[in-house]
Amino acid sequence: MIKINMELIRSMNQEKIAKQIADNIIYYRKKFNLTQADLAEKLNYSDKSISKWERSEGIPSVLVLKELADFFGISLDDMLSDKKVKSKLNKGMKRYTVAYFYASIVIVLAGIAYGILSILQIDYTAWHLFIYALPVSSLVLMIFSIVWKKRFISFIYTTTFIWTAALSLFISIDIPNKYWIFIIVIPIYFFVIYLMHLINIKRFR
Structure with missing residues (x-):
């Protein structure tokens, strides 16, 4: 459902609305370092439409405004406001950068440890x-995605965590029929995913 501040609409005449939308399209397009042709291609519109809106010669429909707002990472009201805001997309990118940085530290440490073991020629399967x-x-990534309430991404990293943990256990122990580890993990995996699903249902009610 598209929500828009009707008080804001009533306080502006048609010409002022067109001018404000034009200013905002130009401002946010340039913030993303896009040409009119680039923006048109990404939104699947003609560059003539973008040019017309930016010259205040027409007003996009509410649905198109919503597309523009979502693309720029702002709200629909922001598209009509003279106050410029920071894109939420930039904030999201910074978050992911932090998450992947911490996750990569573990890989780097593993690489350092692998190098040390190889140099010292210690009898250990270092690639483990x-x-x-x-x-x-x-x-690490699963925790970040849960904290940031990224439902789909948290499912992906939970899946990766469970099965890579099972793989780690598989290569660590030397017992007969150790493939049973994966069979045992199957119900555990589905239970955890179902539990996450229930938690998400309650959260979004």
Whole structure:
């Protein structure tokens, strides 16, 4: 459902609305370092339409305004306001940069440990370290995605964490029929995913 501040609409005449929308399209387009042709291609509109809106010669429909707002990472009201705001997309990118930075630290440490073991020629299967790093990195990313309430992404990293943890256990132990580890993990995996689904349902009610 598209929400828009009707008080804001009533306080502006048609000409003022067109001018404000034009100013905002130009401002946010340039913030993203896009030409009119680039923006038109990304939104699947003609560059003539973008040019017309930016010259205040027409007003996009509410649906098109919503598309523009979503693309720029702002609200629909922001498209009609003279106050310029920071794109939420930039904030999201910074978040992911932080998350991947912490997750990559584990991989880097595994690489350093692998190099040290190789140089010292210690009798140890050093490549296992990279396998062990995978569930730790996945756990870090899973925690970040849960904290930021990214439902789909949290499912992906939870899946990665569980199965890489099972793989780490598989290569660590030397017992007969150890493939049973994966069979045992299957119901555990589905239980965890179902539990996450229930938590998300309650959260979004």
